[in-house]
Amino acid sequence: MRLKVLASAGALAALTALAGCASSPQTPYGKVAGDYAGVLPCADCSGISTQLQMRNDDDIAGTYELRSVREGKSDQVLVTRGNFLVLENAGPQQLPLVYQLKGADGNTIYNLRPLDDGNLVVLDNEMRTSQSGADMTLKRR
Template sequence: MKNLLLLLISIIFFACHNSAKTGGKDNATTAAGAEVVTTTTYSGTLPCADCEGIATELTLSINSENKENHFRMKETYQGKNLSFPSEGNFAVLQGTPSDPAATVIQLNPDKDRNLQRFFQKVSENELRQLDNEMRAIDSKNNYSLKKVQ
């Protein structure tokens, strides 16, 4: 049991260490008998009602072995020196009220509706934030996050 625990800790450390080395690019981590984890990071500055903007970094990790989807997000309110990290699970949904073919990332699908966020996959390199009803936000402000290269 002790050896199994040490192996599990080693795999997790290796996966985290390898993910940090790639600088947010897509990656796959494999070890003998281990799962494959693909990580993609998106970044951008989203609008803020009472600050200069919210610097947002969203990292999506997909485990192909057990199909678990995990996200980490850090939101920094510019000019206010406030940062809010969050993490949890995400789901990939198909369709929005205006586009049945859209691919949508739903953060925190298993939590209260107020904690959920929706991002539409615009392209391989861009996500755009949607409102709580999965509709495009009608604004001239930029609601896009770009893939970190």
């Protein structure tokens, strides 16, 4: 009887070790993967309705699809697709992590700082938070 218990404990330990190998630590690309939405401020419209889908294609790359509509101006959906980079110690404040959306021609579309609650905040070109007081948050759905 005691031998069976030891064999079962050994099998359990082996399965636990294998499960640990299968679930490697999640990369920053995997952590951000998901859908986000929000209404960002607009200078000449009532807001930019924004939907962002970020995908983790593998553990070293990410792609996105951004859908934007200028509320009160047009019903046309502007779709932008591209890759995103993970920047560490970014900008003058040395932000620990920033996701940078790149357009097809390599231009920066948005710099996004992840928040503890899983949402993303849009930063300016210098990777600073907006001083206008406007809500620049894309909420995870």
